[in-house]
Amino acid sequence: MAQKTYAGKSLEVTDDGYLVDPSKWNEEIAKEMAKEEGIELTDKHFAVLKFIRENEASLTIRKVGNSGIVDIKGFYALFPGGPLKISSKIAGIRKPTSCV
Amino acid sequence: MKKILILGAGTGGTIMANKLRKELSRDEWEITLVDKHKTHYYQPGFLFIPFGIYKEQDVIKPKADFIPSGVKLLFNEIEKIDPENNKVFLEGGQILQYDFLIIATGTRTSPEDTPGLKGELWYKEIFDFYTIEGALALKEFFETWQGGRLVMNIAELPFKCPVAPLEFVFLADEFFTKVGIRDKVDITYVTPLSGAFTKPRATKMLGELLQEKNITVIPDFYLESVDNKEKVIRSYDGKEIPFDVLTIVPVNKGDELIARSGMGDDLNYIPTDKNTLRSEKYENVFVLGDASNIPTSKAGSVVHFASEVLFKNLMCAIKGRKMRAHFDGHANCYIETGFGKGSIIDFNYETEPLAGNYPLPGIGPFGLLQNTKMNHYGKVLFRWIYWHILLKGKELPVESEMSMAGKKK
CATH class of the missing domain: 3.50.50.60 (FAD/NAD(P)-binding domain)
Structure with a gap:
């Protein structure tokens, strides 16, 4: 665990940089976290982040692709590299675990 | 009634x-x-x-x-x-x-969910081995194959028997070595996961084994489509991987x-x-x-x-009583690693696969996260146990709840 400062607040984060307490999250924090990933957040990004926060319990790339907000390709375009991992971090929720 | x-x-x-x-x-x-x-x-x-x-x-x-x-x-x-x-x-x-x-x-495989997967190369140069038809078609193909790029791809998570594609590439390594064409077969393991497996210690052990056997791992690849003309698989973020023969775990669905x-x-x-x-x-x-x-x-x-x-x-x-039994997510998988050896992993919702002995602490006979001949015999024997004991709902000498005894943290 470590402390990081986002939007003027000192927050506890995991070793991978995920917020420990999702309730501390706000849009300003999201913008600064996104900058670290090289992403400038748009309204579309925020719509996806909202969906992600609301569906934390059962999140998959496919589920986001079926959300009606973006398709899977669009999801990759918004959060290049690892869309689920990166968007979860910016959304302030825990790191998604794939259970195999 | x-x-x-x-x-x-x-x-x-x-x-x-x-x-x-x-x-x-x-x-x-x-x-x-x-x-x-x-x-x-x-x-x-x-x-x-x-x-x-x-x-x-x-x-x-x-x-x-x-x-x-x-x-x-x-x-x-x-x-x-x-x-x-x-x-x-x-x-x-x-x-x-x-x-x-x-x-x-x-759950069942649903190749229809991936564009191009069930195209003209289906069961000619593209195979699954999660159906009897796919497994038999692939056997026939391997009998005369002269070598080339063998790509093993997992289309979507979750999927049935998550260690099977790993076992498949390990067995392919052995098979082509024995046929005498291993030097002509390039084996690539393409997965949507960030490594060989989900949990850290098993990923490390299996990742090292793949490397040892000269099998390339391409992680973080999320399959969008299969191009039958160009013979490539494409991911949603535009990566392409060419194949001569594609073995695939199609999207799994209930x-x-x-x-x-x-x-x-x-x-x-x-x-x-x-x-x-x-x-x-x-x-x-x-x-x-x-x-x-x-x-x-x-x-x-x-x-x-x-x-x-x-x-x-x-x-x-x-009986209208409160339900008291709790499932802990216990899973236990034999992993065939080729050349008469095997590994075994034992884990649940909370505990990742750890090294140790199973099912008897300190004795085994199976070695968790180890690569041994005994583990392979376990897998071979298991078919008999499955038909004669497990399906009939009889007691097996293993606990339904995962035990930490015999495991090293």
């Missing part, structure tokens, strides 16, 4: 039919089991067919052989479940009423019946309480094994461990 209805006569449904018939009075309880297929496949055996280790007859037996007398067995397509009214509609118009329902309809009944999630898995194994929505509906959305492996070992918890909770529910 009260009624228990079980949908699906695979590993889970068969075990439950056996356990319940033994426990419940025949004068009070009618048990009915419905399945559309008459053949029971030993699915862990499919993996060995492409390499000529098992033949078709080694993995098939009639389902009816494993169902005890006193259980009504119907071979019929199921049209729809109506959980609001405790009814199940069968194709042909028959309607079954139930007091308790156990859904054990499993049975279409679940979608027709409006009971599933995006992949037709039924939202299920991961501890009690009861449907999140219906008090008299339980879900066993791959058909559920519980966050553990889709595998026969999980079904076996879960069946003991489900049985206890169903008995409580029947």
Whole structure:
């Protein structure tokens, strides 16, 4: 665990940089976290982040692709590299675990 | 007469039919089991067919052989479940009423979900080995193949038996070495995961084994489509990987019946309480094994461990008592690693696979996260155990709850 400062607040984060307490999250924090990933957040990004926060319990790339907000390709375009991992971090929720 | 209805006569449904018939009075309880297929496949055996280790007859037996007398067995397509009214509609118009329902309809491959996968190269140069047809077609192909790029790809998570594609590339390495063309075969393992497996220690152990066997791993690849003309697979973020032969784990989905009944999630898995194994929505509906959305492996070992918890909770529910048994997500997988050796992993919802001995602490005979000949014998013996002990719901000398004894942290 470590402390990081986002939007003027000192927050506890995991070793991978995920917020420990999702309730501390706000849009300003999201913008600064996104900058670290090289992403400038748009309204579309925020719509996806909202969906992600609301569906934390059962999140998959496919589920986001079926959300009606973006398709899977669009999801990759918004959060290049690892869309689920990166968007979860910016959304302030825990790191998604794939259970195999 | 009260009624228990079980949908699906695979590993889970068969075990439950056996356990319940033994426990419940025949004068009070009618048990009915419905399945559309008459053949029971030993699915862990499919993996060995492409390499000529098992033949078709080694993995098939009639389902009816494993169902005890006193259980009504119907071979019929199921049209729809109506959980609001405790009814199940069968194709042909028959309607079954139930007091308790156990859904054990499993998961299946759905190659139709990936554009181009079932194109002109399907079963010519593109194969799955999760169906008997795919495994047999691949065996025939390998008999005359001269070598080239062999790509093993996993299309989507979760999928049945998560170690099978790893075992497949390990066995392919051995097979082509023995045929004498390993130097002409380039094996690549392409996965949507960030490494060989999900959990850190198993990923490290298996990753090193892949490297040792000269198998390339391409992680974080999420398959969008298959191009039959160019012979490449493409990911959603535009990566391309060429193949000469593609072996694939297609998208896995729960049975279409679940979608027709409006009971599933995006992949037709039924939202299920991961501890009690009861449907999140219906008090008299339980879900066993791959058909559920519980966050553990889709595998026969999980079904076996879960069946003991489900049985206890169903008995409580029947008597109107509080359900006290809790499933911990226990999974246990043998991993064939080629050349007569194997590994074994044992884990649950909370604990990742750790090194140690299994099932007897300090003794074994199996070595967890180790690569030994004994582990391989375990896998070989398991087919006999499956047919003769496990399906019949008899006791095995392993606990349904995962134990930390014998494990090293």
